[in-house]
Amino acid sequence: MNNIAFLSLGSNIGDREKWLKEAVRELDQTDGIKVEKVSSIYETDPVGYTDQDPFLNIAVKIKTSLSARELLTRCLYVEQRLGRVREFRWGPRKIDLDILLYNNENIRMEDLQIPHPRMTERAFVLVPLLEIDGKVRLPHQNVSLVEVLSEIPDKEGVR
Numbered sequence: 001m002n003n004i005a006f007l008s009l010g011s012n013i014g015d016r017e018k019w020l021k022e023a024v025r026e027l028d029q030t031d032g033i034k035v036e037k038v039s040s041i042y043e044t045d046p047v048g049y050t051d052q053d054p055f056l057n058i059a060v061k062i063k064t065s066l067s068a069r070e071l072l073t074r075c076l077y078v079e080q081r082l083g084r085v086r087e088f089r090w091g092p093r094k095i096d097l098d099i100l101l102y103n104n105e106n107i108r109m110e111d112l113q114i115p116h117p118r119m120t121e122r123a124f125v126l127v128p129l130l131e132i133d134g135k136v137r138l139p140h141q142n143v144s145l146v147e148v149l150s151e152i153p154d155k156e157g158v159r
């Protein structure tokens with residue numbers, strides 16, 4: 001398992017903490033995935049589509065032998081297994097798993113973009129991520145995510 005990946009998990013329907021914990025367990029029980037670190041749980045104001053309930057968000061560091069594509073497939077499987085129903089794109093969700101970083105790779109495909117394209121705009125992603133790795137950087141860029149987070153105005157939306 002010589003690949004490192006960072007994921008962002010979120011939930012804003014039902015027993016949010018339960019879904020987050022179950023998703024982490026599903027990941028850790030996957031052949032080829034070892035959960036290395038899990039952040040604290042943060043309550044966060046919804047961004048994007050704001051007319052919905054607050055989220056609970058965490059970040060997770062994994063070691064994996066899966067490719068980025070296989071990891072995406074696994075994340076979608078965990079969402080389906082926990083019963084996520086995709087009503088509309090930015091709407092409420094029982095559980096959401098987003099791949100943020102995979103090694104130091106840039107991947108630009110129709111349905112797989114790594115680093116996650118919106119991660120640098122989202123305090124709900126960066127605060128948990130920096131809790132588990134304060135030195136994490138974007139691939140091939142000289143920008144520390146600590147500096148990126150310092151530029152985001154609405155950090156109070158993450159508690």
Ligand SMILES: Nc1nc2nc(S)n(CCO)c2c(=O)[nH]1
Pocket residue numbers: 009010011044045046047048049055057089090091096098124
């Ligand atoms: N605070 C917060 N807002 C969000 N908007 C969307 S869409 N999502 C789903 C993840 O893209 C979230 C989220 O996880 N947390």
